[in-house]
Amino acid sequence: DTGVSQDPRHKITKRGQNVTFRCDPISEHNRLYWYRQTLGQGPEFLTYFQNEAQLEKSRLLSDRFSAERPKGSFSTLEIQRTEQGDSAMYLCASSLTSGDRQYFGPGTRLTVT
Amino acid sequence: GDSVTQMEGPVTLSEEAFLTINCTYTATGYPSLFWYVQYPGEGLQLLLKATKADDKGSNKGFEATYRKETTSFHLEKGSVQVSDSAVYFCALMKTSYDKVIFGPGTSLSVIP
Numbered sequence: 001d002t003g004v005s006q007d008p009r010h011k012i013t014k015r016g017q018n019v020t021f022r023c024d025p026i027s028e029h030n031r032l033y034w035y036r037q038t039l040g041q042g043p044e045f046l047t048y049f050q051n052e053a054q055l056e057k058s059r060l061l062s063d064r065f066s067a068e069r070p071k072g073s074f075s076t077l078e079i080q081r082t083e084q085g086d087s088a089m090y091l092c093a094s095s096l097t098s099g100d101r102q103y104f105g106p107g108t109r110l111t112v113t
Numbered sequence: 114g115d116s117v118t119q120m121e122g123p124v125t126l127s128e129e130a131f132l133t134i135n136c137t138y139t140a141t142g143y144p145s146l147f148w149y150v151q152y153p154g155e156g157l158q159l160l161l162k163a164t165k166a167d168d169k170g171s172n173k174g175f176e177a178t179y180r181k182e183t184t185s186f187h188l189e190k191g192s193v194q195v196s197d198s199a200v201y202f203c204a205l206m207k208t209s210y211d212k213v214i215f216g217p218g219t220s221l222s223v224i225p
Binding site for chain 1: 117157162212213216
């Protein structure tokens with residue numbers, strides 16, 4: 001069990017650029033979740049996958065955001081045309097199945113200048 | 114909608130002091146309740162959990178009891194250490210939607 005990993009750990013980008021983050025869940029975990037955490041706040045749910053199927057998207061996830069989990073293993077979260085308000089920590093979590101404990105990765109900190 | 118409220122920080126305590134961080138929730142049905150901890154520069158870690166009313170979760174000297182009548186899940190520790198300095202998040206999850214809803218977090222600093 002190597003834990004949930006995320007890459008990169010930090011990303012600085014200019015407004016208007018596209019960014020992509022990667023999450024590798026614990027192997028054999030079927031569920032994968034994305035959350036966003038802004039400074040001084042708790043994480044907020046964005047979306048989750050059961051294997052390769054995206055089952056729910058929060059209304060926080062505007063049409064500039066897209067997430068994929070093409071083979072039911074790793075996942076990517078892309079933000080197009082970044083805005084300063086996108087600056088946050090993006091957290092990934094995985095669980096074995098529905099209702100199980102979620103294990104969180106270290107996060108990717110995005111700064112949009 | 115479902116939500117979690119917790120006491121505002123930051124909280125500063127001397128080593129060996131008693132800790133209480135209040136948490137209350139609003140949710141229909143029977144959510145599971147959690148405390149997560151985030152140490153400086155690290156990811157979220159599950160500290161303890163309780164899945165039904167009157168359950169007590171405990172770990173590393175921390176305890177919290179699921180009180181359905183008061184919709185509360187207060188975190189307590191009898192004697193804090195400097196190494197307990199972190200941000201603590203109260204959270205809930207319902208199997209009907211399988212996502213974790215977090216409170217805003219409470220920052221704790223323990224001074225020697």
